Amino acid sequence: MTVAATETKVTNADLHAKFGGNVENGWVKGLTILGQEAEGYTVDGRVYLQKTHGPYTAKELSAFANMTLCPGLPLHSAQSRELNDTAVDSTPTPKPANDNREQKWPGIVSSGDLVRGFVPPDYHLEGIAQAGFLYSTTAMTGTGKTAVLLLLAAHTALGTSINDREVRKGRVVYFAGENPDDVTMRWIAMAHHMGFDADAMDVHFIKGTFSIPKMFARITAEVTKLGGAELVVVDTSAAYFQGQEENSNTELGRHARDLRTLTTLPGAPCVLVACHPVKAADATNLLPRGGGAFIAELDGNLVLTKGDSGSIRLHWHGKHRGPDFEPLYFDLQTVTAPALTDSKGRDVPTVMAAAVSTGENVKRRVEARRDEDEVLLLIDKDGSKSILDMAEILGWQKDGQPHKRRVSMATEKLIRAKLANHVGRKWKLTAAGLDAASDARAERFKASQAAAGITGMLANRRRPDPSDDADD
Template identity: 35%
Template sequence: MADEIWPVFPDDVQPVPPERGNGDSNRDFGPRPDAAPLGNGKGRRRRERPYRGLITTQQFMGRMRPPDYLIDGLLLRGSTYTLTGPTGHGKTLVALLMAIRISRGEWFCGRKCRKGPVAFFAAENPDNVRIQFFALCAEMGIEPETVDIRWHDGLFALDAAVAAVRSDLAECPDLAFCAFDSLQAFFQGDDDNANMAMLDLALDFRDLTAAHPNRPASLIIAHPIKNASKGNLLPRGGSAITNELDGNLTCWADNGVVELHNHGKFRGVPFDPIKMELAVIKPEGLLDARGDQMGCTIIRALGPQREAEMTATGSERLIKVLVAIRDDPGVTQSAIATAVGVSRTTVHKDIEILRNRKWLREYSGKYVITKEGKIALDLADR
């Protein structure tokens, strides 16, 4: 195991040993060699690194090792990523699904996961994470208690707890994956768009696992800027955090389909968007305080056949919306929802799709079907 994890150093070139941290010397990794404490009077961590001297090409190349994926083609061991998406676009569900699949050594959307224990830091909304985890386990037919995940329940001051967290992670020598929910929850400053403050937080996240012997991968769930579009899903916090970390994965949901992709930076082989489906289930045992059955949104892999079915269903619904508007140009969205048999939120999204396709426009407070929309209706009636 040691030969697989650590680079081989020639006898005449040895790595500089890291200093010990403040924790128990038998458990604490100590801070990473290139990190220095805050101390320059500017509220910014000095990124000092020791000079190690020049080495030969042979020595330099002797330290090369092949990339080692935790999830094939997606997450590299020893790397730290952000996962950015707007609220409600499935990013916590994606992180939970990754955590479950890694802990069991299964497949994540057609990509093999290397099996290992997981640590999940549920800081932003642990009660919601509990419900989502329960529902995902029910969807997969597994008992939650059998999943090898260590949890932190709630928020804490990360900058003051780095040594303690590292110490706890050291108790799990085979640790494979850490998930943090979320970047903004752990930020303790006044302005999460401040580059230097977010850089310090990024360095804290790196410090948690940088010296762990099993080189776990880390994923930090992040919120984008306000009113972010699909083409602008960088984590809120300026360029510093994106530059410091190894990649930014993204989540974008549209009509129940979540696309997992990347934006801004990604160290690794480019990959096509990974598509997943959001679905509402009512798992047995998930009850509210009155004992009534609850529903919960889960996420699952989306195959080509299911995607085609969802596309066809969505197209049929769009035609039904157009028919409702054709029959009553002054109809409200609530009335359309009743006529079509869907929620008002779905109708609102469908109308935006129809506008983007230029099948529909608004004029004097009423919906007007365009020439292109009428053609679509005629084709659907044939």
């Protein structure tokens, strides 16, 4: 795309008057320049032409800016290569992260000036993510990045809280670069299950990938037409990466600064970028790909991990500008919707996120711990039992069938905690597992003793007093 950096303010009407065509939805289509057809638009007096590449110097396009024919104006990449070599990038220079600016003398302020100069944080997601800030949202595959970000987009448009955390109501722009079809299916299902009208939602999607720095002026123009945005979601960082090597600190640092320019869009949006973690990452240290150079340009790294209760846990790793916060929890639900079918009318399942209250999560954690103890003691008694056998012995059922998944979740946690392992078709407790089993038996004994004591007290209260009969 050719960008004419002009001193003269040019409008779409000027383009139409000089080169013909039709003005449609902010574009001038059917322009005839040097006998070739083009389309373009203007923003703040600058001219943008489709089918060409690169911004050019004011000198090279001064004739065009003054609305005279420019013999050297190319309209195709093959013709524009020579000028591209001397092109001047018109994209605004991204500002560094708030804690990564070049050092300069700040001056000395008094105690009173310090207090008076305080600017209260403006939260988009209360206590977690601020307006005008850039955050990565890092998670392993299958942990709900897209599902949670779409849920936040819906709550933003609806202006509804997530549990007890207020969400700023406003417009959302969602960059669906990695898998726009998947995003579409999820959104259809969410409309059905959350009960919103997709036509009435102030959420706008950009399908496909492109260079954010090269298209920044166009992005700004389109967001301005919408009336600004309060939330921008980029799904994913990798989909919009323009470098050659994703392990290059220099290229990833530049990419993060390109993403930060989105916080300068009208409305000062909070920008959330879905990120894949570094290779060989684990749930205790989820950092986005790009290393220190990338994360240094962010205001925080939000992470999604699988919690002990089976829910997805939203917290942070590595960096977070602001006070710590209690985690949020979500369920990932496999759902269908009447409008979500294949070409033969069969249901197409998809996944959506739903918030889980703190109380419900605590309840689930207690139940999960109880399940782990049950399986731990069963393995200690007889490690030869299969998952199916254990479900039947424990009496765990779902839909009338042995609940094997419940047993599997418990055994997976025992393995992660290094309390048990499975070798040669047999379960075996580790030394730590044997200690844990001993503790579990002791806790059970105490609980049974306490229960017996309470039962005895209640029985004594119900027993009639013999002295009452004597008085009669």
